[in-house]
Amino acid sequence: MSTLAAASVLLVLLLILLTGGVWIAIALAAVAWFGLHFFTNTPPDVNLFQSFWGSSASWTLAALPLFVWMGEILYRTRLSEEMFEGLSPWLGWLPGRLMHVNILGCAVFGTVSGSSAATCATIAKVALPELKRRGYDEKTCLGSLAAAGTLGILLPPSIIMVVYAVAAEVSIIKVFLAGFIPGFVLTALFSGYIIVWALMNPEKTPKEDARYSLREKLYRSRLLVPCILLIVFIVWVMVIGWATATEAAAYGVLGALIIAAWSGGLNFKSFKDSLMGATRLSCMILFILAGASFLSSCMAFTGIPRVLAEWVASINPNPYGLIAILALIYIVLGTALDGVSMIVLTTSVVIPMVEKAGFDLIWFSIFIVLLVEIAELTPPLGFNIFVLQTMTGRDSNYVAWASLPFFFMMVLCVVLITLFPQLCTWLPDALVGATRR
Amino acid sequence: MRRALDRLYLGSGVAAALAMAAICVLMLAQAFGREAGILIRGADDIVAWLCAACAFLALGHTFRNGDLVRVGVFLDRLPARPRWFAELFALGISTVFVAYMLWAVTGFVYDSWQFKEVAQGLIRVPIWIPQLSLVIGIAIFFVAVLDELIAVLRHQTPAYQAAEEARRAAGDFSETV
Numbered sequence: 001m002s003t004l005a006a007a008s009v010l011l012v013l014l015l016i017l018l019t020g021g022v023w024i025a026i027a028l029a030a031v032a033w034f035g036l037h038f039f040t041n042t043p044p045d046v047n048l049f050q051s052f053w054g055s056s057a058s059w060t061l062a063a064l065p066l067f068v069w070m071g072e073i074l075y076r077t078r079l080s081e082e083m084f085e086g087l088s089p090w091l092g093w094l095p096g097r098l099m100h101v102n103i104l105g106c107a108v109f110g111t112v113s114g115s116s117a118a119t120c121a122t123i124a125k126v127a128l129p130e131l132k133r134r135g136y137d138e139k140t141c142l143g144s145l146a147a148a149g150t151l152g153i154l155l156p157p158s159i160i161m162v163v164y165a166v167a168a169e170v171s172i173i174k175v176f177l178a179g180f181i182p183g184f185v186l187t188a189l190f191s192g193y194i195i196v197w198a199l200m201n202p203e204k205t206p207k208e209d210a211r212y213s214l215r216e217k218l219y220r221s222r223l224l225v226p227c228i229l230l231i232v233f234i235v236w237v238m239v240i241g242w243a244t245a246t247e248a249a250a251y252g253v254l255g256a257l258i259i260a261a262w263s264g265g266l267n268f269k270s271f272k273d274s275l276m277g278a279t280r281l282s283c284m285i286l287f288i289l290a291g292a293s294f295l296s297s298c299m300a301f302t303g304i305p306r307v308l309a310e311w312v313a314s315i316n317p318n319p320y321g322l323i324a325i326l327a328l329i330y331i332v333l334g335t336a337l338d339g340v341s342m343i344v345l346t347t348s349v350v351i352p353m354v355e356k357a358g359f360d361l362i363w364f365s366i367f368i369v370l371l372v373e374i375a376e377l378t379p380p381l382g383f384n385i386f387v388l389q390t391m392t393g394r395d396s397n398y399v400a401w402a403s404l405p406f407f408f409m410m411v412l413c414v415v416l417i418t419l420f421p422q423l424c425t426w427l428p429d430a431l432v433g434a435t436r437r
Numbered sequence: 438m439r440r441a442l443d444r445l446y447l448g449s450g451v452a453a454a455l456a457m458a459a460i461c462v463l464m465l466a467q468a469f470g471r472e473a474g475i476l477i478r479g480a481d482d483i484v485a486w487l488c489a490a491c492a493f494l495a496l497g498h499t500f501r502n503g504d505l506v507r508v509g510v511f512l513d514r515l516p517a518r519p520r521w522f523a524e525l526f527a528l529g530i531s532t533v534f535v536a537y538m539l540w541a542v543t544g545f546v547y548d549s550w551q552f553k554e555v556a557q558g559l560i561r562v563p564i565w566i567p568q569l570s571l572v573i574g575i576a577i578f579f580v581a582v583l584d585e586l587i588a589v590l591r592h593q594t595p596a597y598q599a600a601e602e603a604r605r606a607a608g609d610f611s612e613t614v
Contacts, residue, residue, distance in 0.1 A: 021512045021527040023505045030534045045541035052542065052571060057489035059481045065457045065491055066464070121610040243468055246484065250464035279454040279491065283499040284506060286492035336508050387610050 003307045006039045010304075024341045025291035032291070032298035040301040047297050055293035056286050059246060063172065064162045065282035066249035071113040071159075072274040072281070073256040077265035079223055080122040083109060084130055086221035089212040094191075096198035097205055099136060102127050102144040103151075103190045107183070108224060110152030111231045112256075115159060116339075116376050120149025120384045124391055135206040139402045140197060142392065146384040146399060147406030148190055150373035153339065155183040157234060157252065160339050160372060162245075163285060164365045167292065167347040172245040173238040175365045177428040182366050182417055189409040197405075223263055230255040239431050285340050292344035299348045309352040322357050323418055326350065327371060334375020338383070342372060363417070366424040370414050377407050442584060449577050450498030456490040456570075463487070479559035486567035493574030497581035503601035524595065528586040535579045542571050 010031055017027035029048065036044040055061070083105045091100040105123045113119050124145045131141050153160040156176035165172040198205050212220070234252050237243040243251065260266040299305050312322065333342050354364050376384045382400065389396045417423050467480045499505055512523055550565040585595045604610075 017530065018508045019511050020530070021507050021509065021523055022530050023500075023507045023527070025505065026531050026534055027507075029538065030530065033534070033537070045537075045544060048538065048541045049545035049571075052493075052538075053489065053568060056492040057485045057567070059485045059488070062460050062464070062484045062488040065488070066461055069457065069461070117610040121608065125608075246460075247464050247468045250461045250468065253461050254465060275454045275458060276450065279450060279457055279495050280499040280502055280504040282457065283453065283492055283495035284504050286488075287496060287499075287505065290492065336510055338506050341506065390605060390608060 003302060003304055004311075006035070006302055007304045007308070010035050010298075018336075024337075025287040028288070028291035028295045028345065032295040035295075035298040035302055040298075042301050047301075048294055051294035051297050052290045055290045058166075060172070061162075061166055061286070061289070063244075063246040063249040064159065064166075064285060065278060066246065066253050067157050067162060068159055068282050068285075069274065069278035070157075070249065070252040070256045071115060071118070072278040073253065073260050073266075073271075074112045074227065075118060075122065076270045076274055077223075077260045077263050079112075079227060079259075079263070079265075080109065081126055082220075082223045082263075083123060084126045086224040089217040089220055094195060095205070096191075096194040097136075098131060098134065099141060099144060099194050099198070099205070100191055102131075102141065103148045103187060103194065106145070106148035107151045107155060107187050108228065110149075111155045111157070112227055113152050116150045116152040116373065117383045117387050119152035120145060121387045121391065123149065124388060128392065137201070137204040139398075140194065140204075142388055142394070142399050143402035143404070143406050144190060144194060146377060146382075146388050146403040147410065148187075149384045149387070150376050150410075151183060151187065153373060154179050154186060154366070154369055156180065157231070157249070158369070159285065160343065160369055161365065163289065163340050164343050164347070164368060166289065167344050168351050168361055168365065170361050170365065171432070173235075174362050174428040174432055176235060177239070177431055178362050178366050178424040179369065181423050181427055182370070182413060185416060185423065186370075186410065186413045189413060190406060193405055193409055223259075226255075226259050226262070230259065288340055288344055292348070295345075296348040305349045305352045308349060309356045312353050313356045317357070319357050319359065320418065322353075323359075323367070326354075327367075327414065330368065330371040331374060331378065334372065335378055337375075339372035339375065342375070343368060360421065360425055362428055363421045363424045366417055367414065370410060370417070374407065374410050374414075377403050377410070442580070445577060446497045446501050446581060449494045449496075449574065453491045453493075453495035453498070453574075456487045456494065460484050460487045460491070482556065482558035482560050486570070489567070490570035490574070493571050494577075496574050496578035500578060500581050501585075501596045501600070503597035503599075503604070505597070521589070521592070524589050525586075528582065528589055528595075532579075532582050532586050535575065535582050539572075539575045539579050542575055546572050 013034060014027060014031045017030060018024065033044045033048070036042055036047060084101055087101045087104050088098050091098060091104065094100050102123060105127060106119050109122055110119045127145065128141065132138065152158070156179050158179065161175045161179060162172055165175045230252065233255065234248045237251065238245060238248045257266065260270070330342065337345070351361065355361065376382050385396050385399045385403065388394070388399045463480050463484055467477050470477050507527070512520060515523055546565050546568045549568065550563070554564045555561050556564045556567070585597065588595050
């Protein structure tokens with residue numbers, strides 16, 4: 001059987017298992033077994049063990065559960081409640097006023113949390129009732145929350161980024177650094193849209209008459225500052241080479257525990273909940289990575305990625321055309337798959353292709369993260385839409401429509417980083433060096 | 438029986454959680470130790486083994502808790518009867534394949550015990566000892582999957598479904614990426 005025919009058989013099998021509701025990691029491993037057993041002469045059981053053990057018994061990967069844990073600890077502090085109080089005094093002067101709290105609140109919480117649904121739910125829980133009470137426009141409010149919640153995975157430290165870095169075998173710190181500027185650009189685009197919208201609909205923004213002195217402003221933001229400092233510290237120790245990603249993540253856990261204790265949110269129950277929650281979430285991700293690693297080894301033995309990459313190279317596509325097709329494929333995948341699965345499922349096939357077409361793998365990480373973000377906003381499995389739907393009782397179509405302008409802002413951001421790849425690559429190259437991968 | 442099984446799942450989940458906490462403690466000890474001039478030999482190897490233990494020991498607990506992801510869009514839209522068949526399909530395939538995983542993993546670890554293979558890093562222990570976490574974790578996972586298969590055959594709501602629905606009803610989204 002030709003390699004391409006084998007590839008299509010495996011693809012169909014995978015689709016059947018996935019739509020049938022088989023757990024993703026098991027589906028990946030089952031397809032890998034099928035491929036190895038029928039299309040190669042390698043014994044699948046030895047490969048299964050080596051992929052499972054090799055992918056999970058990894059010192060680099062140990063950073064992942066620790067980053068997850070850090071987010072879980074901070075999620076259970078009063079940080080989210082104080083986000084509104086801490087940010088609102090600073091933003092009242094902008095057109096659109098407190099609507100910007102949604103955006104910036106998500107951006108700040110997203111840095112510590114690394115998960116987009118959690119970011120969206122946390123900020124929405126505090127901001128929605130407050131903004132409603134003051135008479136802000138509900139539609140724009142929902143749209144901005146759904147979209148800005150996805151900043152959680154673009155601003156480092158992000159769990160999705162660790163997954164990508166491990167799957168594509170690139171440096172975690174470079175991927176983290178690459179996310180900063182696009183993260184700021186996207187935040188600015190969201191806020192910019194709100195400013196334009198507010199200037200066009202001045203009657204929809206209520207007056208704000210609270211005035212605060214600088215001291216009062218700082219006092220209200222007392223919980224925000226340590227969190228931002230913690231993130232800066234984590235990234236900084238990795239950049240100067242003082243700690244590895246795994247050590248930095250351990251510092252993150254320690255810092256999060258200190259912040260939680262200091263703000264009075266740490267007791268045995270919240271500690272235990274954060275630990276067990278983080279264990280389950282990490283187990284889910286690590287098991288998918290193990291299944292995907294088995295599938296990658298099957299791919300390597302069958303030679304499918306090489307053939308596909310050569311095929312793509314032989315038709316010599318316009319690089320922008322290739323990127324546009326990939327973007328489309330990811331948006332379609334995103335309607336049914338979660339972000340982690342999307343990344344690990346495609347890396348073994350897509351990475352050789354993208355590399356052959358001359359794209360930088362660090363740049364590609366941001367491209368793929370942005371598309372995962374977009375997927376969170378597209379029905380039927382846009383998870384942020386689902387989150388807001390459950391929280392407000394609104395129809396999911398209503399929330400999807402509300403977030404449409406912000407969806408276009410995200411597409412614009414993808415276009416921007418494709419036209420100006422330096423937005424992603426400049427910071428990591430300048431701080432870590434272009435040669436180190 | 439029910440209580441013993443539930444304890445088994447929870448116990449292995451707690452063991453995985455302790456492995457994760459141990460990773461954190463070890464990494465901190467290593468980082469601070471380096472500043473103080475103390476080198477912890479082989480800490481990196483132990484961290485890698487703990488990471489594997491964290492991933493695989495928690496499988497049964499995570500599965501029962503509805504945290505292992507799958508594509509739910511199509512299942513959620515099915516009426517009760519076809520949904521029951523769909524769950525049986527998913528659980529049936531999973532049971533068979535997890536049984537295969539258990540066999541493959543056990544066979545490999547049994548071999549490395551037979552041939553007295555030793556870890557390649559700084560810590561020269563027989564490699565089957567850290568690798569045992571895979572065998573134990575997948576064995577418990579297999580029991581958990583079989584447990585759910587039997588529950589669905591008896592027309593009971595599987596624990597993963599109940600847990601997920603309860604979480605969504607409570608508006609708790611902390612366990613999704």
